[in-house]
Amino acid sequence: MKELLIATKNKGKAEEFKVFFERYGIIAKSLLDLQEDLPDIEETGETFEENAALKSEGIAKILNIPVLADDSGLVIDALGGKPGIYSARYAGEPKDDKKNIEKVLRELGDLPVEKRTARFVCVLSLSIPGNSTIYKKGTCEGVIGFEEKGIHGFGYDPIFIPEGYNQTLAELGPDEKNKISHRANAIKQLEEWIQNQQ
């Protein structure tokens, strides 16, 4: 069975990647699975693509193996696209999902549902030593709810209601989320590459 390293320290993402890649007979390991503690990579880019590449190229260079990275975030129309690439640290350091959610809900206030449109964006970058990095993007459209609901998932899942549903991703749970999420859609784009590896 092949392995692929995902350059993430986010437990929620790592778990989703394990489930996705199992389908292809690939064991997805994250930085949390490694013995050595690799340096934290500063996400100083101005786009999801730049930040993903900083992570995948940075780790691929250190270990000299193929590395996949995920840079993702929540783009809210009424906030001019914020928190966007700043989603993880929207309410400041250290990153805190609960504080980030509270800040978003505070900023949206009682805006009506038709003005609460948003999308999750996921950019995957795959860096194979000696090759140029490839990028795949996935999105998931929805609206921001009025309060936190549900216990599954991570990040902004308790306030994100995907299009066509009336529950948050945190209420829907992993099986449903993994069919429709931005990350699932980005991974579908990677399928062709994966199939060529086997």
Ligand SMILES: O=c1nc[nH]c2c1ncn2[C@H]1C[C@H](O)[C@@H](COP(=O)(O)OP(=O)(O)OP(=O)(O)O)O1
């Ligand atoms: O499916 C998702 N469900 C809920 N929230 C999500 C999702 N996907 C991204 N998000 C939020 C979490 C975090 O606030 C930011 C990602 O920031 P991002 O820098 O890509 O990830 P991170 O710092 O948590 O881990 P790492 O950089 O080690 O991969 O967007």
Ligand SMILES: [Mg+2]
């Ligand atoms: Mg990050």
